[in-house]
Amino acid sequence: MNKEQILQHYFGHQHFRERQEEVVDAILSHQDLLMILPTGGGKSLCYQLPSLMMPGVTVVISPLLALMHDQVVALQENGIEAAMLSSMQSLEESQAIEEALYRNRIKLLYVAPERLMNEYFLTFLLDLPINFFVVDEAHCVSEWGHEFREHYRMLSQLKTSFPTTAIAAFTATATSVVREDICHNLQLQSPKIVTGSLFRDNLTITAKHRQSDGRKQLSSFIREQGDVAGIVYAFSRKQTESIATYLKKSGYNAEAFHAGLPNEVKKRVYHDFVSDEVSIVVATIAFGMGIDKSNIRYVVHMSLPKTLENYYQEIGRAGRDGLEATTLLLFSAADIVQQRSFIDDLPDTPYKQHAYDKLTTIARFADSEACRHQQIASYFNDTIAPCVDKCDNCLNPDQQSIDITEAAQKLLSAIYRTKQACGLHYVVDVLRGSKEQRILTNGHDHLSVYGIGGDMSRAQWLTVADRLLELEA
DSSP states (O other), X not given: OOHHHHHHHHHOOSSOOTTHHXXXXXXXXXOOEEEXXXXXXXXXXXXXXXXXXXXXXXXXXXXXXXXXXXXXXXHHHTTOOEEEEOTTSOXXXXXXXXXXXXXXXXXXXXXOHHHHTOHHHHHHHHTSOEEEEEEXXXXXXXXXXXXXXXXXXXXXXXXXXXXXXXXXXXXXXXXXXXXXXXXXXXXXXXXXXXXXXXXXXXXXXXXXXXXXXXXXXXXXXXXXXXXXXXXXXXXXXXXXXXXXXXXHHTTOOEEEEOTTSOHHHHHHHHHHHHTTSOSEEEEOTXXXXXXXXXOEEEEEESSOOSOHHHHHXXXXXSOTTSSOEEEEEEEOXXXXXXXXXXXXXXXXXXXXXXXXXXXXXXXXXXXXXXXXHHHHHHHTTOXXXXXXXXXXXXXXXTHHHHHHHHHHHHHHHHHHHTTTOSOHHHHHHHHTTOXXXXXXXXXXXXXXXXXXTTTSOHHHHHHHHHHHHHHHO
């Protein structure tokens, strides 16, 4: 069968999607390549299809067991010979798969990087007819990426052991620095770089200042969405459990997911979510990478993500079926303070400044008035026009600017009327109508600005102050 016939017979598609055929052709010509395509853009097909047109086995390196398992099951259901090797299998199961590989009965083999770079396994692979290697989630190779993994560093040895075998690397997100690092670390030879458009036109992006703990905003947002699937990202394991409990008490079908849960609980929550038995998963970022669920209708962040790369990849889990999806980011100045404290504890290396820079980027993105899709595209070296109606800033171009201007005027007025002799937190307390004894003793409860900012949280006022300081700078 030719590639068009395989596309229809095994994958059920009449036509290739954006840049897919170009990548398939490059792989068939045994060329090293790096493909950057948003989550849900169809990266897997790009290496699965040509594998069926080649005589040997394709080795796919992936960081997640759950993702590998789901893809192997899906391939097998489509009549494609696929298998995975992991530490979870018995010796007998592993030996049976190795025997099938020797007999050339497997077209796609999925392995974790630590298994691949095992000396015994590398020697075993040298005796097999390997079509090419696939490095999935390739940003994990780069220490400048947002999910660097130590085991991925060892993949630099692949070209040494298999100098004539092509490597195809895939990721949803990579800045120009990360792209160069991936190509360098994997020793790709004159690689073809293929980049898809970063604009997800079915995704509406919204960011709001978090009010208090954000739970009322979250509940209101979920109520507007209706009974559909969604992911809520929280900062800590404790928060995932408390927010999930809050949602359950509010009548929602929600479960918590984080790395500290027992394996059987994680498997159950994952299965129930994928099979639509659970509507909402409240999770740390341990959940979602490579999840095989296309009908997620919304993603909520209860606090500021570490980087714009993290954020873009996480919201990319919504709307993978091409239908409309919504994202909501709730943030405050307290998030920035908290994340800066973690970076402060890092050793003084070039990466530390890199982490500060990335935090500044995501903070400015959250509080910006520019088109959110355009900002994301620009960060990843893409150029697009404003989205017009797919982000809050384009839908309400004047709203945020007016609100911030009014708040800034109130803040400056309060600073002036308290004689510019008080700290910022004190001024914010005056604006919010605090009954603190100092304020009453100073008579500042009689000022015209006293209590006029009670509709905003302390964190929101501190964010306004941050914006004013930026303007001063």
